[in-house]
Structures are given as structure tokens and as C-alpha cells.
Amino acid sequence: MPFTINKEEKKMKVAMIGWEYPPFKAGGLATHCYGLTRSLADKNAKVFFFMPKTKHKTSSDKKNLRIIEVGETDIFPYDRPDSKEIQGQFFEAVYKYNALVAAKVNVSIKTNGKFDVVHCHDWLTMKAGIAIKEETGIPLVLTIHSTEYDRSGWVYPNQWFIDIEKEGMEKADRIIAVSNFTKNVIVEKYGIHPDKIIVVHNAVYPLEEGHKQEIVLFLGRLTIQKGAEFFLKAANKVLDYEPDTRFVVAGTGDMLPQLVHQAVDMDISNRVIFTGRLTDDEVKHIYGISSVYVMPSVSEPFGITALEAISAGTPTIASKTAGFSEAFNNCLRVDFWDTDEMANKIISLLRYDTLHRTLAKEGRREINLFTWDRVADKTINVYNEVV
Amino acid sequence: MTSVCIYFEVHQPMRLNRFSVFNIGGDNGHPSNYFDHKLNQQIFEKVAHKCYLPTNNLLLDLINKYDGKFRISYSLTGTFVDYCQQHLPEVLDSFKELFKTGAVDLIEGTYYHSLSSLYDELDEFEEQVKMHRQMIKRVFNYKPRVFRNTEAIYDNRIAKKVAEMGYKGIITEGTEKILHWRSPNYLYKPVNTDLKVLLRNYTLSDDVGFRFSAQQWPGHPLTADKYAQWMSRCEGDLVNLFMDYETFGEHHWDDTGIFGFLSHFPGEVLKYKHIDFVTVSEAVERYQPVGDIDVPWAISWADEERDVSTWLGNDMQVACFNELKNIGRKVKEKGDKDLGDTWRRLQTSDHLYYVSTKGMEDGAVHAYFSHYDGPYDGFINYMNILQDLKQKIG
Incomplete structure (x- = not known):
């Protein structure tokens, strides 16, 4: 019996376990959970969203969506175990959070009745999802936003994460992958049967276009995964031909010092601005006023930032292998290592007004297809398969 | 009969x-x-x-x-x-x-x-x-x-x-x-x-x-x-x-x-x-x-529209087309045979066809015939060549 929004029928009840949620936000996982839970609630599913308690108060204005904060943690979903701030505490903190969530969900079941489905996101919450499924028999859906291979840039992936991911993938009833690229990784590196994996591409709440300036933008965590060093190499080439261009590297991460050093070495530091971490409003502003967005990720399961940039009327050059590139037509694609071609495309966008205009216009038209409403519909279809 | x-x-x-x-x-x-x-x-x-x-x-x-x-x-x-x-x-x-x-x-x-x-x-x-x-x-x-x-x-x-x-x-x-x-x-x-x-x-x-x-x-x-x-x-x-x-x-x-x-x-x-x-x-x-x-505006056998939008349907195509025409004037003034031949080879309609951004059914047909990764790559490559030819003519 398919789940519908018919009021006569029982509402689908979802326990969703996340790690981050706006305004607390480090990456695409938060954006996804926000868009998905709100659109699910609009479709009359009842969503209980469990997340760690943070300094920021998170709440919901929707009747069908409850945000439940659990315990406290200092871990970010993109942390590495060798991160200085939480040295030694990392594994314990992860186990602790998962145990707390599992307990909290069980309490919720006792007071509010059973859930139809448990839905987890990435490795951080998998232990809790597995525990709940094993204890209660509630089907488990897992969304993979990135794997350990992505986060490590395919350099020395950490087996501890891989083991957790693999266990979660094996025990989940269905896996949602944010791209075919990620689906292939799940099949090939984790040995999961492809029939269990459904691809649902991400979406975006469109942003406003600003007054465009000659700015070429990189925005993302400054980690090996996101490929900012290739952005700087391309910038160096562009500046030989278009010396007035400004480059903005927005975001922070463990590679920041190295990248600043790289810019100085190439003698382009007067044309490159490192902004550090930006607020939401600053992010929106910089997308709006940039002329070109570059997403040179070494490994990118999807890349919601590309959708955000395009929605702000900023033509985008993305890594060929990024999940975004497989789903989106009106963008430019490059191999992340091919900085000559990256520079060729940046210069072309700066020089050829018609190219820029057409990409901006057609991109914004295509963006309209990437709605959270569509993501929610596809996710409900997945729920219906396991309920 | x-x-x-x-x-x-x-x-x-x-x-x-x-x-x-x-x-x-x-x-x-x-x-x-x-x-x-x-x-x-x-x-x-x-x-x-x-x-x-x-x-x-x-x-x-x-x-x-x-x-x-x-x-x-x-x-x-x-x-x-x-x-x-x-x-x-x-x-x-x-x-x-x-x-x-x-x-x-x-x-x-x-x-x-x-x-x-x-x-x-x-x-x-x-x-x-x-x-x-x-x-x-x-x-x-x-x-x-x-x-x-x-x-x-x-x-x-x-x-x-x-x-x-x-x-x-x-x-x-x-x-x-x-x-x-x-x-x-x-x-x-x-x-x-x-x-x-x-x-x-x-x-x-x-x-x-x-x-x-x-x-x-x-x-x-x-x-x-x-x-x-x-x-x-x-x-x-x-x-x-x-x-x-x-x-x-x-x-x-x-x-x-x-x-x-x-x-x-x-x-x-x-x-x-x-x-x-x-x-x-x-x-x-x-x-x-x-x-x-009576056909005051050009028709063709291409795409659903049956007009010339297949080659001149977006700004990028029009920009290339205008550039081609400008180059033509200069080539003829200069009278260089080699450059003239090259200019003519660049006029083949396929070069503009690859730059079409039409979606849906026609777009699939366009992609089938193109060796580029989409119309934008087609534009960049073609326009770069036109710019070079323009410089060669001087």
C-alpha cells in the first residue's frame, strides 16, 4: 500500500537521525537534512529529527516536524580522529552520541508510538540506526552524503570509518546515494548490491543574484577533498592573461596555512582573498556578486554549493566526477587536476559575455528542477519500499 | 500516378x-x-x-x-x-x-x-x-x-x-x-x-x-x-x-x-x-x-522548430555567427587564400550546431552528433579559434 498524503490514512512517522542542522552547519549534510525534513513535513509525513545539542538553538516552525536535541558533543561530521581539539576523545564521543540517540528514540517510541522508518545520514549516526533497527525491527534507511574515501580525497582512508560505513550499509534496508558516482563507490568499495541503492540528487533553495564583480570564487572546506590548491594553480594561470581578476577562497580547514603559503609562493597573494569561515548571509552575498564559481573537488559525492552558486546566477565550473556534474547540464566541467583547462574556462567566462550570460540564464532555468519537494517525493518512495 | x-x-x-x-x-x-x-x-x-x-x-x-x-x-x-x-x-x-x-x-x-x-x-x-x-x-x-x-x-x-x-x-x-x-x-x-x-x-x-x-x-x-x-x-x-x-x-x-x-x-x-x-x-x-x-523568415528541416534556431538559437551562436561575418569582411579585404579557405571551413554549420543549448528531445539529438562535452565547450573552442583567426588576419 503506497504511502500517500491522504488525511484519512495514517501519517508516515519517521525518526531521522542527523548530526547538523541549520543554523549549526558545516556542510551539505545539514542543508540536505533541512530541505528534506521540511518538505517531508509539508507532504504530511511526521518527522522527528534527532540531533546533538549545540550552542545554537534549533527549532522548527512546522507542526509535523520536531527537532529533538540529544546530549552534547564537540565533534563535527567532517572531523578527522587526529583533530587536535578532541584528541583521544573522538571515538568515545561518537559512541556516546549514538548510544544517547538510540536511548532517546526508544523513549520516544514508548511515549509517541512506533516509527515506520529510521533514517540515518552518513557514518556518524549509523551505530544508532543499527541499534534501533536491531532492537525494534523498524526498517533502516541510510543516506550517504560522502564516504570515507571522499573525505580523505582517496589518500589513506581510515579503516575505522570504513568499517562503520560498511556495517551500516549492510544492515540498512535501503541506501540513498546522492549521485551515481557515490552509488558506484558504495557498490565497488563496500560490496553492496546495487539494487539496494537509490540515487536521489540534491536540491537547493534558490539564492538571489547580486551585482556581479570580476570575482572567481572557491567556497568549501579547505581540505584535501575539495581541491582548493588546484583552484590557486588555475588562478595563477588566469592572472597572466586577465590580471585584474580577483579570486576569493571562502571557508576554512586544515589546509588553510598551506594554501596561503601557496598563494604567496606564486606571487598572487594580492589577487587572492582568504575569507575564513563565512556567515550564512556572507555566503549568500559572495555567491551573488561572483562571476564564476569553481568546484575543483578531488572527490565530490554531490556538491550542493554548485547548485547554490548557479541559483545566484553564477556560472559554475565543476569537477567532472562530482555528483553534481552528472545531474546538471548547464555547467562547465573539468578534470580537477587539469588546471590549464580550468583556467581556459575561467578566462572564457570572463571574456565571452555571451557564454556567461547563457550559462547564467540556462543554469537558473535548470535549477528549478532541483527542488527539495522532488527530493522528498523520491525519499518517500524509498520509505514505501521498506515499510 | x-x-x-x-x-x-x-x-x-x-x-x-x-x-x-x-x-x-x-x-x-x-x-x-x-x-x-x-x-x-x-x-x-x-x-x-x-x-x-x-x-x-x-x-x-x-x-x-x-x-x-x-x-x-x-x-x-x-x-x-x-x-x-x-x-x-x-x-x-x-x-x-x-x-x-x-x-x-x-x-x-x-x-x-x-x-x-x-x-x-x-x-x-x-x-x-x-x-x-x-x-x-x-x-x-x-x-x-x-x-x-x-x-x-x-x-x-x-x-x-x-x-x-x-x-x-x-x-x-x-x-x-x-x-x-x-x-x-x-x-x-x-x-x-x-x-x-x-x-x-x-x-x-x-x-x-x-x-x-x-x-x-x-x-x-x-x-x-x-x-x-x-x-x-x-x-x-x-x-x-x-x-x-x-x-x-x-x-x-x-x-x-x-x-x-x-x-x-x-x-x-x-x-x-x-x-x-x-x-x-x-x-x-x-x-x-x-x-x-511565401517564406519571409527562414525555415529548415532541423529540430522541432523547423527554423534556423538550431544554429542561431542562443546568444553564443549569434556571437559566433557575427564574428564569422566580421572575419569574412577582413579576409576578403586581405585576399589571403589560405586564411580564406580556413574561414570557409569554419563556416560549416555543424560548428554552430554543437553550440545549441536546446533541451529535451532535440538536445539529445544534438548531443549524439557532438564531440564536445556540451554546447558551452563547443562555444569556447570555436570562439577561441575565431579569435585566433582574427588575429592572424590582423
Whole structure:
């Protein structure tokens, strides 16, 4: 019996376990959970969203969506175990959070009745999802936003994460992958049967276009995964031909010092601005006023930032292998290592007004297809398969 | 009596090398380096073996088998003939064999399969038509009487020019845009000049050209007897079936049964006593126009729109087209033959076709024919080359 929004029928009840949620936000996982839970609630599913308690108060204005904060943690979903701030505490903190969530969900079941489905996101919450499924028999859906291979840039992936991911993938009833690229990784590196994996591409709440300036933008965590060093190499080439261009590297991460050093070495530091971490409003502003967005990720399961940039009327050059590139037509694609071609495309966008205009216009038209409403519909279809 | 008039467009473009902004104004040698000779040769040889050679052989057999009752016409572009001469002369020889049967007609066109008919002045168009005329004279010792513009692009201005150049007929698309309620199965006359217009019956043509291997199409599988029956029910003087030659073996591969279909087709049609085959020249000799057509804005046989938006539908295409025209003025002032040749090769309409951003069904067709990763890459590469050529001219 398919789940519908018919009021006569029982509402689908979802326990969703996340790690981050706006305004607390480090990456695409938060954006996804926000868009998905709100659109699910609009479709009359009842969503209980469990997340760690943070300094920021998170709440919901929707009747069908409850945000439940659990315990406290200092871990970010993109942390590495060798991160200085939480040295030694990392594994314990992860186990602790998962145990707390599992307990909290069980309490919720006792007071509010059973859930139809448990839905987890990435490795951080998998232990809790597995525990709940094993204890209660509630089907488990897992969304993979990135794997350990992505986060490590395919350099020395950490087996501890891989083991957790693999266990979660094996025990989940269905896996949602944010791209075919990620689906292939799940099949090939984790040995999961492809029939269990459904691809649902991400979406975006469109942003406003600003007054465009000659700015070429990189925005993302400054980690090996996101490929900012290739952005700087391309910038160096562009500046030989278009010396007035400004480059903005927005975001922070463990590679920041190295990248600043790289810019100085190439003698382009007067044309490159490192902004550090930006607020939401600053992010929106910089997308709006940039002329070109570059997403040179070494490994990118999807890349919601590309959708955000395009929605702000900023033509985008993305890594060929990024999940975004497989789903989106009106963008430019490059191999992340091919900085000559990256520079060729940046210069072309700066020089050829018609190219820029057409990409901006057609991109914004295509963006309209990437709605959270569509993501929610596809996710409900997945729920219906396991309920 | 109803006549079936079959014409095939035979064309290969000269695809471009990768050319980045860093190459502009650089020392990149002779302008013929703009073209990807290796890729072009590979594609030409592949298509020759999948389509040109086997289809020519089959058609030659069929013409002989039916004692010349099966009649066809070809439009060979100049760039196609250049390829034959460079890489596989036997392809051209097999066209000569076909022509010698007397059952094969040849159609005029622009040498470079260009959009020169859309320039502000028609002098370049006229020169390219004359180049084609000289080539056909040289290779086949023949003077075509019917003209087919690039991708059947047509308007009143083009019709007038073509009539002035002495042609008896012209081919274009039988679209409702110009016909309204009228049938494409007759000859028409341009409102402004004396010329006979052959109109493509796009439904029956596309049944083979586009839909032959589409399994979701209700007509699938299309057999020769079924197709001949459809033709036998057509009213009018003339059923014009015009399509890409690459339909046979390339757009539809051998395993779709396209060659089997073709080999049975003439026999099935000739079973009907009221149908015969004619060449384009015979069609314009035998039949008279039944009405006028007035086409102030250019139409073509391409895409759903049947206009020139396939090549000039977005700002990027228009920018390239304008750049081409500007370069043309400079090239002619300078009078450099090498640069002039290169400029003409760059006029081949395919270069603009690759820059089309049309979505949906047409977009899929565009992607099929393009060697670029999408229209934007096509634009960057083509525009970079145009900028370099502009600098070379000085």
C-alpha cells in the first residue's frame, strides 16, 4: 500500500537521525537534512529529527516536524580522529552520541508510538540506526552524503570509518546515494548490491543574484577533498592573461596555512582573498556578486554549493566526477587536476559575455528542477519500499 | 500516378582541435591545425565502412535489379568529397558508379554546408554554390538542376537568388509553417520568383530517419511492405523522402534491420502500379506547381522548430555567427587564400550546431552528433579559434 498524503490514512512517522542542522552547519549534510525534513513535513509525513545539542538553538516552525536535541558533543561530521581539539576523545564521543540517540528514540517510541522508518545520514549516526533497527525491527534507511574515501580525497582512508560505513550499509534496508558516482563507490568499495541503492540528487533553495564583480570564487572546506590548491594553480594561470581578476577562497580547514603559503609562493597573494569561515548571509552575498564559481573537488559525492552558486546566477565550473556534474547540464566541467583547462574556462567566462550570460540564464532555468519537494517525493518512495 | 522522390544528404564536417584561450595569438603554425585531422579521418572511415560503402553497394544492386526503375538523388557536400579524396577514394568511386547508372541525380549545395545564405549579402553564398558546381562538374561532369541549401534552409530571398543562378528547383521542408492546410505532396512556387519547390514529407521521411529503431513508436517494427502501403495511400503528385544518408548503418545500426528494410523497399513500392520513382530533376520536369509559398523568415528541416534556431538559437551562436561575418569582411579585404579557405571551413554549420543549448528531445539529438562535452565547450573552442583567426588576419 503506497504511502500517500491522504488525511484519512495514517501519517508516515519517521525518526531521522542527523548530526547538523541549520543554523549549526558545516556542510551539505545539514542543508540536505533541512530541505528534506521540511518538505517531508509539508507532504504530511511526521518527522522527528534527532540531533546533538549545540550552542545554537534549533527549532522548527512546522507542526509535523520536531527537532529533538540529544546530549552534547564537540565533534563535527567532517572531523578527522587526529583533530587536535578532541584528541583521544573522538571515538568515545561518537559512541556516546549514538548510544544517547538510540536511548532517546526508544523513549520516544514508548511515549509517541512506533516509527515506520529510521533514517540515518552518513557514518556518524549509523551505530544508532543499527541499534534501533536491531532492537525494534523498524526498517533502516541510510543516506550517504560522502564516504570515507571522499573525505580523505582517496589518500589513506581510515579503516575505522570504513568499517562503520560498511556495517551500516549492510544492515540498512535501503541506501540513498546522492549521485551515481557515490552509488558506484558504495557498490565497488563496500560490496553492496546495487539494487539496494537509490540515487536521489540534491536540491537547493534558490539564492538571489547580486551585482556581479570580476570575482572567481572557491567556497568549501579547505581540505584535501575539495581541491582548493588546484583552484590557486588555475588562478595563477588566469592572472597572466586577465590580471585584474580577483579570486576569493571562502571557508576554512586544515589546509588553510598551506594554501596561503601557496598563494604567496606564486606571487598572487594580492589577487587572492582568504575569507575564513563565512556567515550564512556572507555566503549568500559572495555567491551573488561572483562571476564564476569553481568546484575543483578531488572527490565530490554531490556538491550542493554548485547548485547554490548557479541559483545566484553564477556560472559554475565543476569537477567532472562530482555528483553534481552528472545531474546538471548547464555547467562547465573539468578534470580537477587539469588546471590549464580550468583556467581556459575561467578566462572564457570572463571574456565571452555571451557564454556567461547563457550559462547564467540556462543554469537558473535548470535549477528549478532541483527542488527539495522532488527530493522528498523520491525519499518517500524509498520509505514505501521498506515499510 | 504518384512519384516517390528520394534524396540523401551526404555530409561530414571538419571537426575542430581543442584550442584554448592560451593558444590564441600563439605560434600554432598553419591554420589547418585548427582541425582535428586524426579524429576526422577516424570518423570518416568509420562511417564509410558502416554506411557509405555498404549502402552504395546495396543501392547499386537495387538499381540494377529493378532496371533503373528505382531512382535516387544525392547531395554531396564539398567537405564530404574532400574527405573521400583524402582518405578513401573508393567511396567517391562508388558514387561515380552509381551516377553512371543514369538512375542517380546530383543536387547542388553550398560547398562548405554553410549558413552563408543567412549573411547580409549573398555574394559569399553565390561563391560557395559556384565552388560546389565546379566540383560536381570536375568529379561527375554534370550540372545539377536542383538546389538544396544547407539543412534545407529556405526563404524568399534564397529562392530568388537560386532562381537567378539558373536552377529549376529547390528543396525545403514541408512544414505547416508555410503550407498551413496544404499537402507537401505537390510542387509549389515561391511567391517572388520562378522556381519549383520540392517539399519534404517529414512524417514519412522521419519514420525512417528518426523512428526506424524506436521501439516505443507504434509503427515499430517498420517493414518495407508496410511503408510502401503507407506510400500507396498518399494523395498528390510527389512524395519527397529526404534524409541523412547516415540513416543507413550509422544512425540506425545494421542490427536494427535497416539494410534489410532498404533492400526490400523498392520492390514493395513497385508492386503498386500507380507509383514510380523519380529523381529530383525528373520531378521538376514532370510536375507543375499547384500554389505559391511565401517564406519571409527562414525555415529548415532541423529540430522541432523547423527554423534556423538550431544554429542561431542562443546568444553564443549569434556571437559566433557575427564574428564569422566580421572575419569574412577582413579576409576578403586581405585576399589571403589560405586564411580564406580556413574561414570557409569554419563556416560549416555543424560548428554552430554543437553550440545549441536546446533541451529535451532535440538536445539529445544534438548531443549524439557532438564531440564536445556540451554546447558551452563547443562555444569556447570555436570562439577561441575565431579569435585566433582574427588575429592572424590582423
